[in-house]
Amino acid sequence: MSLDETQQPLFDLLVIGGGINGVGVARDAAGRGMQVYLCEKDDLAQHTSSASTKLIHGGLRYLEYYDFKLVRHALQEREVLLRTAPHIIHPMRFILPHHQALRPKWMIRIGLFLYDHLGGRKLLPSSNGVDLRRHPAGAALKSSYRAGFEYSDCWVHDARLVVLSARDAQLRGATVKTHTRCISLARHPSHWEATLRDERNGVVTRVQARAVVNAAGPWVEQVLASGVAVGRTKGVRFVKGSHIVVPKLFDHEYAYIFQHADGRVLFAIPFEQDYTLLGTTDIELASLPDKSEITPDEVEYICQAVSEYFSKPVRSADVVWSFSGVRPLYDDAASNASKVTRDYNLHLDRGHLDREQAPILSIFGGKITTYRKLAEEVLDLLSGCLPIEGGAWTAESNLPGGDMADADFRHFLAMAQKRYPELPEALIAHYVGHYGTDLHLLLAGCRQLIDLGLHFGNQLYEQEVRYLMRYEFAESAEDVVWRRTKQGMGMTPEQIAALDEWMQTDHSPQSETGPDVHHG
Known part of the structure; x- marks a missing residue:
């Protein structure tokens, strides 16, 4: 009516x-x-929102297109978000190896100077030049890359x-x-x-x-x-961005940003402890597909681009997971997809x-x-x-779970591991990195592994699944293992199917009226 x-x-x-x-x-x-x-x-x-490169960043390459307003706003937001969600957003140092055939050093230095100062940086350290022959990040690179630059941005669990x-x-x-x-x-x-x-x-x-x-x-x-x-x-332009995940290519906490001959940049980022995330592509689409999927050509593009830098080549056979999303970019009449604002x-x-x-x-x-x-x-x-x-x-205002004293993730993690000594430290680290201070709501009444209920595979237990269904709108195994967590990286298809069957039986929290706690 x-x-x-x-x-x-x-x-x-x-x-x-x-x-x-x-x-x-x-x-x-x-x-x-x-x-x-x-x-x-x-x-x-x-x-789109779970198919990003998992970064909270100013967008260093947008400076080349004189998009100073976007970069300034993004750099300002970078520190705001780091304070409001320190459990799912973390500082990360990036290494930019200098490629002698591409952008000159003076141009990169000017770009990084602007990047350091446009947004009123307070929490994150500034950029600097590095000798890759001595820097920890240099060992994974070809010996021809001797000099580079180091700067700060942030990683985010986007979903x-x-x-x-x-x-x-x-x-x-x-x-x-x-x-x-x-x-x-x-x-x-x-x-x-x-x-x-x-x-x-x-x-x-x-x-x-x-x-x-x-x-x-x-x-x-x-x-x-x-x-x-x-x-x-004016409408939107559809630009597909795809990523691949491979077994980890290096044993340090730095990420890389690589220049490519076509003018784009690609990232190599530590991912889920045992993997490296590589991407992204920029493929303009004439229309919106029913489902966005990576193509073999995109996989090959990413592998070739990063293999220009790493001493050990990355091959398509190394890919253990991939994801793709369509970015709905505002149509500003730019000549190609990479230049669209x-x-x-x-x-x-x-x-x-x-x-x-x-x-x-x-x-x-x-x-x-x-x-x-x-x-x-x-x-x-x-x-x-x-x-x-x-x-x-x-x-x-903090997002749920982000109200840690002084936004100090490491301190809260150490305290949580002491509070739950009978649970594996790696499991507590997973919980704190996903739920922050809501860890205590998740683990209410749980002190030992047996208290967590059924084990579905990897680090996924019944207690966490029930929490996600009750408080975080999860309804399927895909919701749980690929968006709210990335537990699917270490689970077999059979384990994921068993989880989905369990969730679709009589374990749905539909009788719940929603969260029964208030986050201030």
């Missing part, structure tokens, strides 16, 4: 899309006292950043619905009416909200085509000029590093259309 204009909508804001931008907006809005409803057609972070933002939004009163597709939108002068379909059982519901935020990522234009008449927007564009539509209607704000582009700032700008724009009482707050 539709709302007549004398009734009040049930929600202030409907957010469409459960990627990093959508959950960031939902969290910020809920924290300002708004009634928020978020729907996602699949799992949280199932697409967990999304899930924890959604969890915090829910804890602050938002309604978060996964596997719920928005199939149509109807606009009225004072509100929107959305028709939603549960993708698991086909049940259709309707939700009314004063405003809509279209954070559907690659599907942003599809949402606008679902009956929404808006003014002309990674900045975002926000488009607010209030209907016809002669007759204002309920607002819809669409998000084009963006990157993980700037998601929090993007959410603030969304709320600022909407404040001209809606009564929003609260002000910006997320810069000073």
